[in-house]
Amino acid sequence: MARIGVFVCHCGENISSTVDCAKVAEIASNYPGVVYSIDYKYMCSDPGQNLIKEAIQKHKLTGVVVAACSPRMHEPTFRKATAEAGLNPFLCEMANLREHCSWVHFREDSTTEKAAELVRVLVEKVKHNEELFPIKVPITKTALVIGGGIGGIQAALDIANSGHKVIMVEKNPSIGGKMAQLSETFPTLDCSQCILTPRMVEVAQHPNITLYTYAEIESVDGFIGNFKVTIRQKAKSVDHKACTGCGLCIEKCPIKKIPDEFNAGLGNRAAIYVPFPQAVPNKPVIDRNNCTYFLKGKCGLCKKVCPADAIHYEQEDELIKVDVGAIVAATGFDIKHSDFFPEYGYGKYADVIDGLQFERLASASGPTLGVLKRPSDGKEPESIVFIACAGSRDPAKGIPYCSKICCMYTAKHAMLFKHKNHHGKATVFYMDIRAGGKMYDEFVRRAIEEDDVNYIRGRVSRIYEKNGKLIVCGVDTLLNSRPVEIEADMVVLATAAIANSDSEELAQKLHISYDPYHFFSEAHPKLRPVETNTAGIMLAGACQAPKDIPDTVSQASGTAAKVVALFSQDELTREPLIAYVNNNTCVGCFLCQSVCPYLAIEKEEIRRRDGTLVKTVAKINPGLCQGCGTCVALCRSKSIDIHGYTNRQIYAEVSALFNRREYAGV
Amino acid sequence: MTKIGYFPGCSLNGTAKEYDLSLQAIARIADIELVELDDWNCCGATAAHSLNSTLAVALPARNLAIAEKMGLDEILVPCAACFSRLAQARYEIKSDEKYRTKIPQLIEMEIKGTANPITVLDFLNKYALDKIKDKLYNKLNAKFACYYGCLLTRPEHLSTIERREDPLVMEKIIYLSGGMPIDWAFKVECCGAGLSVVRTDIVGKLCAKILDDAQSRGADAIIVACPMCHSNLDMRRNEINKNLSTDNEIPVVYITQIIGLALGIDPKKLGFDKHFVPTDKFLHKLQKQTVEV
Ligand SMILES: Cc1cc2nc3c(=O)[nH]c(=O)nc-3n(C[C@H](O)[C@H](O)[C@H](O)COP(=O)(O)OP(=O)(O)OC[C@H]3O[C@@H](n4cnc5c(N)ncnc54)[C@H](O)[C@@H]3O)c2cc1C
Ligand code: SF4
Ligand code: SF4
Numbered sequence: 001m002a003r004i005g006v007f008v009c010h011c012g013e014n015i016s017s018t019v020d021c022a023k024v025a026e027i028a029s030n031y032p033g034v035v036y037s038i039d040y041k042y043m044c045s046d047p048g049q050n051l052i053k054e055a056i057q058k059h060k061l062t063g064v065v066v067a068a069c070s071p072r073m074h075e076p077t078f079r080k081a082t083a084e085a086g087l088n089p090f091l092c093e094m095a096n097l098r099e100h101c102s103w104v105h106f107r108e109d110s111t112t113e114k115a116a117e118l119v120r121v122l123v124e125k126v127k128h129n130e131e132l133f134p135i136k137v138p139i140t141k142t143a144l145v146i147g148g149g150i151g152g153i154q155a156a157l158d159i160a161n162s163g164h165k166v167i168m169v170e171k172n173p174s175i176g177g178k179m180a181q182l183s184e185t186f187p188t189l190d191c192s193q194c195i196l197t198p199r200m201v202e203v204a205q206h207p208n209i210t211l212y213t214y215a216e217i218e219s220v221d222g223f224i225g226n227f228k229v230t231i232r233q234k235a236k237s238v239d240h241k242a243c244t245g246c247g248l249c250i251e252k253c254p255i256k257k258i259p260d261e262f263n264a265g266l267g268n269r270a271a272i273y274v275p276f277p278q279a280v281p282n283k284p285v286i287d288r289n290n291c292t293y294f295l296k297g298k299c300g301l302c303k304k305v306c307p308a309d310a311i312h313y314e315q316e317d318e319l320i321k322v323d324v325g326a327i328v329a330a331t332g333f334d335i336k337h338s339d340f341f342p343e344y345g346y347g348k349y350a351d352v353i354d355g356l357q358f359e360r361l362a363s364a365s366g367p368t369l370g371v372l373k374r375p376s377d378g379k380e381p382e383s384i385v386f387i388a389c390a391g392s393r394d395p396a397k398g399i400p401y402c403s404k405i406c407c408m409y410t411a412k413h414a415m416l417f418k419h420k421n422h423h424g425k426a427t428v429f430y431m432d433i434r435a436g437g438k439m440y441d442e443f444v445r446r447a448i449e450e451d452d453v454n455y456i457r458g459r460v461s462r463i464y465e466k467n468g469k470l471i472v473c474g475v476d477t478l479l480n481s482r483p484v485e486i487e488a489d490m491v492v493l494a495t496a497a498i499a500n501s502d503s504e505e506l507a508q509k510l511h512i513s514y515d516p517y518h519f520f521s522e523a524h525p526k527l528r529p530v531e532t533n534t535a536g537i538m539l540a541g542a543c544q545a546p547k548d549i550p551d552t553v554s555q556a557s558g559t560a561a562k563v564v565a566l567f568s569q570d571e572l573t574r575e576p577l578i579a580y581v582n583n584n585t586c587v588g589c590f591l592c593q594s595v596c597p598y599l600a601i602e603k604e605e606i607r608r609r610d611g612t613l614v615k616t617v618a619k620i621n622p623g624l625c626q627g628c629g630t631c632v633a634l635c636r637s638k639s640i641d642i643h644g645y646t647n648r649q650i651y652a653e654v655s656a657l658f659n660r661r662e663y664a665g666v
Numbered sequence: 667m668t669k670i671g672y673f674p675g676c677s678l679n680g681t682a683k684e685y686d687l688s689l690q691a692i693a694r695i696a697d698i699e700l701v702e703l704d705d706w707n708c709c710g711a712t713a714a715h716s717l718n719s720t721l722a723v724a725l726p727a728r729n730l731a732i733a734e735k736m737g738l739d740e741i742l743v744p745c746a747a748c749f750s751r752l753a754q755a756r757y758e759i760k761s762d763e764k765y766r767t768k769i770p771q772l773i774e775m776e777i778k779g780t781a782n783p784i785t786v787l788d789f790l791n792k793y794a795l796d797k798i799k800d801k802l803y804n805k806l807n808a809k810f811a812c813y814y815g816c817l818l819t820r821p822e823h824l825s826t827i828e829r830r831e832d833p834l835v836m837e838k839i840i841y842l843s844g845g846m847p848i849d850w851a852f853k854v855e856c857c858g859a860g861l862s863v864v865r866t867d868i869v870g871k872l873c874a875k876i877l878d879d880a881q882s883r884g885a886d887a888i889i890v891a892c893p894m895c896h897s898n899l900d901m902r903r904n905e906i907n908k909n910l911s912t913d914n915e916i917p918v919v920y921i922t923q924i925i926g927l928a929l930g931i932d933p934k935k936l937g938f939d940k941h942f943v944p945t946d947k948f949l950h951k952l953q954k955q956t957v958e959v
Binding site: 341342346462464466471 | 822829830831832851852855879882
């Protein structure tokens with residue numbers, strides 16, 4: 001016979017202000033199988049938990065229903081208390097009286113009645129609960145970090161410094177990401193490269209880190225603790241072991257006019273190249289799409305001059321298989337370019353540039369060695385207009401979100417310009433100034449008050465060229481909404497931060513979800529901001545949403561802590577709420593296999609003792625199954641069920657609702 | 667023969683007679699019947715929507731209802747302002763429960779929103795151009811600044827134009843008609859539209875910029891597809907020229923008049939004599955060159 005205990009929580013006033021909790025407890029005491037029921041102000045508090053523990057022991061309970069908040073909030077708490085009293089934790093269920101009842105209804109008799117019904121449903125369910133035991137899976141204590149920007153670098157170093165192995169995969173020839181391209185950084189204006197490059201070197205030299213640059217993820221299989229990853233090492237055409245990094249090949253390469261990605265197209269590079277002088281590794285690769293040898297079969301100059309005989313044209317892409325226990329996605333972001341804006345000339349004006357181009361112009365290592373020269377004719381601009389929210393917060397452009405970093409870097413850009421040209425005229429058009437962050441608003445105020453940057457609140461409708469000047473037409477919404485026109489020598493668009501073009505493809509390889517804008521989704525926006533919904537895969541940096549460096553680094557360290565915590569165990573414990581197959585009835589149609597979003601369904605051969613095959617049935621991989629239940633719904637022979645949410649349990653809940661009886665006149 | 671509803675609106679019966687003439691001429695050659703709505707009424711234009719939001723929907727809605735009753739799926743609305751009102755009314759009725767119940771009571775007619783208003787550019791692209799393409803034999807050796815103004819390109823939810831901030835539909839039509847469209851900066855700028863009567867000074871300033879840019883880039887004519895734009899740029903020329911150092915004499919003509927010329931129709935039949943800014947120099951230049959070609 002079932003002996004169920006019901007514990008009704010007031011949640012302070014959250015529940016009790018609209019639900020009569022004492023009444024619910026009283027009604028519940030009349031439900032068949034309920035031997036004990038009580039209400040209490042804070043069931044999650046220590047005395048509250050003790051109520052549960054004592055009742056389990058005193059009344060020899062076989063099941064517990066806690067009627068309180070969402071199980072997302074406190075199920076672990078109450079299951080732990082249940083276990084401490086000696087009852088299997090999976091015999092404890094929660095009825096969500098707060099989100100499902102008290103918060104969404106007024107105080108009425110029917111609200112209390114609904115609460116009592118919610119309890120009854122769970123009482124019926126818990127009667128069918130079975131003892132369950134956590135699943136154990138072994139862990140490979142190596143982490144894979146995808147992307148070598150500041151996010152990936154920080155995560156890799158933190159994990160490696162905790163004594164675990166890290167494999168880093170970076171698709172470019174060098175690590176460093178966007179931060180390597182920046183000149184100075186807000187809010188302190190310290191030189192980006194100076195704080196970044198030591199960390200890049202540390203990654204390369206760390207005994208626990210294996211670095212693959214010019215490499216991409218080919219495929220990912222397996223599950224938390226046990227991923228099997230194939231890395232595609234793109235052919236560098238240079239043997240980096242032999243190469244001394246002398247650079248002779250680059251000097252002699254006749255193809256020198258390739259737009260330089262690192263300088264955001266403002267400079268040129270050769271076909272054999274190192275992306276920037278501080279690159280890690282500081283050894284060249286051949287860009288086969290632009291190399292004469294690969295295009296026409298002729299040239300071979302670099303091979304001739306290389307003193308180390310390091311050039312190997314015949315090198316091929318290599319597939320490298322690795323086993324890892326956790327994966328950190330740190331692939332960063334991209335920005336829209338000026339050709340995205342018809343109203344600003346679709347990129348046809350050379351002096352309308354984007355933020356990264358400005359960074360390169362302002363950078364001491366940039367194409368102009370830090371002298372601000374405009375791209376069209378190399379003149380030093382006297383008047384620059386900066387346009388914030390270029391594309392961002394504009395549903396008509398398909399980018400309704402705030403890019404978060406641009407208010408700050410626009411203030412930085414205006415400041416850098418004024419520091420280089422004290423008499424220069426800096427104008428910023430903005431919608432709102434979003435400078436939340438430590439020392440951030442102060443930074444913007446400094447630009448306005450000390451550096452005399454003219455901030456105009458309003459949008460720019462159009463830019464056109466007239467007599468060699470860029471005419472920027474906008475509106476000043478604070479000064480009587482007057483139209484304003486500013487003559488500029490250069491315009492800098494703080495273009496929207498967007499997801500990488502290949503992020504959707506990577507998300508699909510990793511089986512993680514992504515938002516409508518192709519940024520990777522975190523498991524919970526507030527409570528699990530660094531994990532994804534796929535166990536064992538975490539996020540760091542701007543691949544999740546636009547972020548500045550401090551936020552990227554914090555998240556990366558948070559992610560590293562998650563990885564290290566995972567690696568601190570030898571076996572992995574997982575909630576056993578996963579699917580299981582009844583081999584007797586499974587007919588092996590494998591419809592389930594085609595719908596499982598986590599690829600958790602495998603084939604299992606059932607054989608007689610003599611080895612003859614009886615049949616092939618579905619088998620759930622307990623490491624991969626997330627208990628979503630899609631297979632259960634699809635199985636035509638009803639051979640799959642989910643522990644903790646079996647068909648029997650669900651039917652019990654549903655029929656409880658249909659067989660409503662008056663248990664006490666409410 | 668293709669049949670399409672036709673809502674000329676007040677302008678095309680009066681100040682924009684030449685727009686109507688040239689449009690009808692094209693329709694005839696393209697073998698399309700323009701069925702004028704029975705007993706249509708004013709679209710409400712600026713006056714209604716600045717005073718009463720319900721009236722602003724009810725007035726154009728009545729026209730939509732008439733078209734529905736006449737079994738017309740599409741209504742050609744050559745005036746961009748009328749188009750905007752009719753399209754907005756249809757949008758409101760489709761998306762807002764309040765209007766769905768209230769409007770039929772007010773206009774005492776049923777309305778479902780099945781009749782879709784289209785602009786003259788939609789009309790040309792969808793129905794007319796294919797049929798007249800082969801007849802465009804007159805090469806128009808002149809430079810044209812295509813001007814869209816606001817109501818063909820805004821608001822976003824009504825505009826049927828691609829690349830709203832830098833459209834090219836009219837340019838393509840001009841090119842097809844043998845003319846040379848130019849690249850310029852003010853094609854979607856506002857001409858002042860409804861302020862024409864009350865604040866002519868503002869219209870003068872706004873239009874001065876538009877005309878000045880077109881002139882400095884060597885345009886021989888400005889092409890419009892809206893009688894509001896036309897009257898501001900054409901009729902208010904004296905007021906405009908007050909804002910300019912030299913008098914601007916660029917004629918402003920409707921896209922349909924240009925197509926008419928390319929089709930070889932006599933300029934008089936296209937209403938070229940009805941403009942305030944004289945068009946004879948422009949026509950002369952074209953004719954001279956047409957003869958030469
Ligand atoms: C113009 C501009 C100015 C800025 N100024 C500042 C500033 O002053 N202060 C500040 O705090 N922040 C600033 N930022 C923000 C800063 O750039 C970001 O916070 C930071 O770069 C985020 O780091 P990340 O590692 O997440 O991404 P990223 O820097 O984008 O690095 C991602 C890395 O992953 C690699 N990658 C991408 N896809 C793959 C793949 N599929 N496989 C393998 N590798 C891949 C990329 O090649 C790259 O190396 C600025 C940003 C811009 C655009
Ligand atoms: S010449 Fe040879 S050794 Fe020198 S950088 Fe090039 S590949 Fe390396
Ligand atoms: S950070 Fe500032 S500039 Fe960037 S989108 Fe947000 S509000 Fe606009």
